[in-house]
Amino acid sequence: xxxxxxxxxxxxxAGTAKAEIAESLAVPPDTSLGDYALPCFRFAKILHKSxxxxxxxxxxxxxxxxxxxxxxxxxxxLNFKINKKSLAREVIPAVLEQKCAxxxxxxxxxxxxxxxxxxxxxxxxxxxxxxxxxxxGGALVRIFKALGYNVVGINHLGxxxxxxxxxxxxxxxxxxxxxxxxxxxxxxNDLYVRFNSEATEEMEAEAREYFRLIESGDExxxxxxxxxxxxxxxxxxxIYERLHIKFxxxxxxxxxxxxxxxxxxxxxxxxxxxxxxxxxxxDLEPFGMPPFIVLRSDGASLYATRDLAAAxxxxxxxxxxxxxxxxxxxxxxxxxxxxxxxxxxxxxxxxDLVHVAYGMVSLEDGAMSTRKGKVVWLEDVISRCVEKxxxxxxxxxxxxxxxxxxxxxxxxGAVVFGALYNNKIKDIVxxxxxxxxxxxxxxxxxxxxxxxxxxVLERAAAAGARVELTDVExxxxxxxxxxxxxxxxxxxxxxAENYEPSTVARFAVDTAQKFNKFYIDCxxxxxxxxxxxxxxxxxxxxSLISLTNALALLGIGVPEKM
RNA sequence: GCGCCGUUAGCUCAAUUGGAUAGAGCGUUGGUCUACGGAACCAAAGGCUAGGGAUUCGAGUUCCUUACGGCGCACCA
Numbered sequence: 344x345x346x347x348x349x350x351x352x353x354x355x356x357a358g359t360a361k362a363e364i365a366e367s368l369a370v371p372p373d374t375s376l377g378d379y380a381l382p383c384f385r386f387a388k389i390l391h392k393s394x395x396x397x398x399x400x401x402x403x404x405x406x407x408x409x410x411x412x413x414x415x416x417x418x419x420x421l422n423f424k425i426n427k428k429s430l431a432r433e434v435i436p437a438v439l440e441q442k443c444a445x446x447x448x449x450x451x452x453x454x455x456x457x458x459x460x461x462x463x464x465x466x467x468x469x470x471x472x473x474x475x476x477x478x479x480g481g482a483l484v485r486i487f488k489a490l491g492y493n494v495v496g497i498n499h500l501g502x503x504x505x506x507x508x509x510x511x512x513x514x515x516x517x518x519x520x521x522x523x524x525x526x527x528x529x530x531x532n533d534l535y536v537r538f539n540s541e542a543t544e545e546m547e548a549e550a551r552e553y554f555r556l557i558e559s560g561d562e563x564x565x566x567x568x569x570x571x572x573x574x575x576x577x578x579x580x581x582i583y584e585r586l587h588i589k590f591x592x593x594x595x596x597x598x599x600x601x602x603x604x605x606x607x608x609x610x611x612x613x614x615x616x617x618x619x620x621x622x623x624x625x626d627l628e629p630f631g632m633p634p635f636i637v638l639r640s641d642g643a644s645l646y647a648t649r650d651l652a653a654a655x656x657x658x659x660x661x662x663x664x665x666x667x668x669x670x671x672x673x674x675x676x677x678x679x680x681x682x683x684x685x686x687x688x689x690x691x692x693x694x695d696l697v698h699v700a701y702g703m704v705s706l707e708d709g710a711m712s713t714r715k716g717k718v719v720w721l722e723d724v725i726s727r728c729v730e731k732x733x734x735x736x737x738x739x740x741x742x743x744x745x746x747x748x749x750x751x752x753x754x755x756g757a758v759v760f761g762a763l764y765n766n767k768i769k770d771i772v773x774x775x776x777x778x779x780x781x782x783x784x785x786x787x788x789x790x791x792x793x794x795x796x797x798x799v800l801e802r803a804a805a806a807g808a809r810v811e812l813t814d815v816e817x818x819x820x821x822x823x824x825x826x827x828x829x830x831x832x833x834x835x836x837x838x839a840e841n842y843e844p845s846t847v848a849r850f851a852v853d854t855a856q857k858f859n860k861f862y863i864d865c866x867x868x869x870x871x872x873x874x875x876x877x878x879x880x881x882x883x884x885x886s887l888i889s890l891t892n893a894l895a896l897l898g899i900g901v902p903e904k905m
Numbered sequence: 906g907c908g909c910c911g912u913u914a915g916c917u918c919a920a921u922u923g924g925a926u927a928g929a930g931c932g933u934u935g936g937u938c939u940a941c942g943g944a945a946c947c948a949a950a951g952g953c954u955a956g957g958g959a960u961u962c963g964a965g966u967u968c969c970u971u972a973c974g975g976c977g978c979a980c981c982a
Contacts (some may be wrong), residue, residue, distance in 0.1 A: 372925055382924050384962050394962075419962085420925065464982080501982065596982090622980050631908075632978090639980045646982045675909055676977055700910085703976070739944070753944095765918060768910070770975065777917080781944065783930040784918085791944050799941050830921090837921080849919070849929095856929085859945060868941045883941095905944080 349410060350379060350423055354401060358389045377415070377422030378826070384419055394419030427817040427825075431878075434829045435812045438885040446831045446892045451492030457657050458484050458494060460669035461588070464501035465575045465595075466510055466535060468528045469582055469721040471773050472704045472711060478762045478898065479701055480669040481588040482844035485896045490839055495661050496588075499653065500595025502572060506535070508554030511567050512546055513538035523570070528578040531571055536713060558600075585725060585755055587898040599652040603644050606652045607637060613688055625684050635680045650681055658692055665695045667842065672700035672768065699842045701767035707774050724778055729754030731779050732787075740905065749902040753787055756899040760786030763897055764848045784852045786899050789890055792855040793901045796887040799867050800880065808868070809877040810884055820861040821882060827854040828889045835896065844897060851893040858886045 351365035364381065371380045383394040383401070390397055398416035405414045412426040438445045460480020463473065484496045513534040514523070523530045538546070556564035576593075583589065607623070610616045615625045621640030627633065637648050657666055668678060678698035686693035705711065711718055733750035736743060743749060761778060762771075764785075781787040803810060817825055827850075834850040837843070867883060870876035891901045 367924095369924060370921060372927090376925080380924080382963085384924080387962070418925070504982070506982090620979075624979075634979060636980050641980085643980085645980065671976090672910065673976055674982090677982090679909090702911085705975090735944075740942090769918080770911080772917095777931095780931080785930090785944095787944065788930095791942085795942055795945080802941060833921080841922090845919095846921095852929085860947095862941080863937095863946045866941070904942090 378425045379423040381421040427822050435881050435885050446835045447489040449491040451490040454664040455493040456487045457663045457666040459497045459499050462499040466531045466571045471719040474762050475701050476669045478759050482897050486839050496590045497592045498590040503596035505554045508550035509538045511553040512550045596649045599649045602652045635684050667697050667699050669699045702770040704771045728757045749905050752900040752902045756786035763844050789851045789855045793890050794905045796883050797903050803880050810880040812881050813874040813878045815878045820864045824857040824861045827857045831889050847896050
C-alpha cells in the first residue's frame with residue numbers, strides 16, 4: 344500500500360484533488376518531525392488563510408488510525424508519523440514471501456522496450472570507455488524486465504565501414520591466420536593501428552578497394568571479414584558473461600544496408616529529401632540543426648542513415664513503446680537530428696525514441712588514444728579488481744573454500760558498481776586507485792553487509808530459531824531499516840522513469856548503512872526475548888533479500904560468505 | 906561564433922523532481938574492540954551550493970546573465 348495516497352484519501356482540502364495532495368507529500372528533513380509532510384503554503388491562496396492555520400485545522404480534523412499514528416502542525420507543515428508496527432506488518436511478510444520478486448511489479452505488462460546498448464565495434468577490443476554503455480544498458484534491461492516490460496536488448500554492432508577494408512589490407516600486408524587466431528582481438532587491433540600509422544595514399548586506395556570487395560560479396564574478403572567478426576564476438580561474449588549481460592539481437596549496421604533504399608524512397612515520398620553539395624540530405628535548418636545527410640555525394644550511406652533504417656525496422660519488428668539508445672552525450676546532436684527526421688516523416692512514435700546520454704570517460708593525463716597506446720582495457724580492469732579481491736580474501740578469510748568464485752563476484756561487482764553509482768551524466772576520470780578502492784560506498788560494502796546478514800541467518804537456521812514477523816514495536820534503528828526496505832519498489836520505478844540505475848545503487852548503499860547500524864545496536868540472536876529475536880531475524884532476512892535484489896538488478900552477484 | 910551538458914565540504918559525489926537546519930563516502934583527528942563477521946560502528950572538523958540578477962510564501966533545483974570546464978557543429982562512427 345502506498346502511504347501517500349492513503350494519507351491523501353484521508354485529507355480534505357477544498358479545491359485540491361486527492362492526487363495533487365499525494366503528489367505534494369514530502370519527507371521531512373529530520374525523522375523526529377515525522378515520516379511524511381504536507382507543506383500547506385500552496386493552499387493559502389485558495390483558502391485565504393495562513394498556512395499555519397490550514398495545517399492546524401487539517402491536523403484537528405484528521406483521525407489517526409492503525410496506519411498513521413500521529414499528526415502535528417508545525418510552521419505551516421502538516422507532519423505525519425506512520426505506525427511502526429503497521430509498517431512492519433505491511434513490509435516484512437511481503438518481502439519474505441516475494442523473495443527475489445520483491446521490488447518488481449507488472450506496471451509494464453504488455454509494453455515493449457528496446458534497449459540499444461554496448462554496441463561494440465568489430466575488430467576493436469573493449470576499453471574502459473565502453474563500460475558505461477554496457478553496464479548502464481544491462482541494468483536498464485533488467486530494471487524494465489523487473490517492472491514487467493517485454494525488453495529487447497540490442498547490440499547494434501559496428502560492423503560496417505571502410506575501416507574493415509583497411510583491416511584486410513593490413514592483414515594481407517603484415518598478418519596471417521595463425522597470428523590473429525592466436526593473438527585474437529588484440530592482434531587484429533594491432534594490425535589496424537599499424538595501418539593507420541603507416542598508411543600511404545596507395546594503401547588507402549587499396550583499403551577502399553577491399554571494402555568494395557566485401558560489399559560486392561567477394562569470397563575471400565568476406566571470409567576474412569567474418570573471421571574478424573567471429574573473433575571479436577567470441578572475445579566480447581566472454582566479457583559479457585562476466586558482466587552478466589545477454590542480448591536478444593546482434594543486428595548491427597551491416598544488417599540494415601539492404602533496407603536503406605526503401606528508407607530513401609520513403610523520405611522522397613514525404614518530400615523531405617533535397618540535394619545539397621551533391622549529397623542527399625534532410626534540411627533541418629528550420630530547427631536550428633545542420634542537415635541530416637542520408638546519402639553521400641558518392642551515393643554511399645552513412646552511420647546516420649543506418650540508424651534511421653534501424654529505428655524504422657525496430658518499430659516494425661518489435662512495435663516498441665519505447666526505444667532507448669544508451670550512447671554517450673557526445674552524440675547528442677546526432678540523436679536530436681535522427682529523432683527529428685523520424686518526426687518529420689510523420690511517425691507518431693518519434694516521441695518514444697529516447698537518447699539515454701551518459702558522461703565521458705577520460706584518463707588522469709587526458710583523453711584516451713588508441714594510436715598513442717593510451718588505453719585502459721576493460722579486461723585488465725576486471726582482472727585487477729578480481730585479483731585484488733582474491734588477495735584480500737586470502738588475508739581475511741583464508742579458509743573459504745570457493746575463493747575464486749567469491750573474488751569474481753566481488754571484483755566484477757566493484758567494476759560494475761563504480762560505473763553505476765553516480766548520475767550517468769557525470770564525466771568520469773578513470774584511475775586504478777579509485778577502481779581498486781573497496782572502501783566506503785561500494786558494492787563490496789553492500790556485499791559484506793549481505794554476508795553479515797547471511798551469517799546471522801545461518802546461525803539462526805542451525806539453532807532452529809523462528810524467523811517471522813511478531814508483534815513487537817520496532818525501535819529507531821529497526822524502523823529506519825524498515826523504511827529503507829519499504830522504499831525499494833519506488834527506487835526501481837524511479838530508476839526506470841529516469842533511466843537512472845544509480846537510484847538502485849544508492850538504495851543499496853543506504854539500506855546497507857541502515858542495516859549495519861541496526862546490526863551494531865541490536866542483538867539479533869541474543870535478543871531479550873524469543874519474540875524479538877524472531878522479529879529481528881525476519882528483518883535481517885528482509886534486508887538481505889532487498890539488497891540481493893538491488894545488486895542483481897545492477898548485474899552484481901552476492902556471495903554467501905566473503 | 907553557435908548549440909547541448911556540467912560546476913555542491915580538501916577530493917569523489919547525494920539531495921524523494923520547488924519544501925523545513927544541504928547529506929554520504931574518501932582523506933584528517935579522536936573514539937568503539939572479549940566480535941550474531943572490524944571489509945564494521947560512533948564522534949569532531951570541514952558549505953555564501955562558481956559569481957550576479959529574476960520568479961516564488963520557499964530555489965542547490967525554474968528563468969536570464971557572467972565565468973570556468975567538457976562535448977558537438979555536412980558527407981567518420
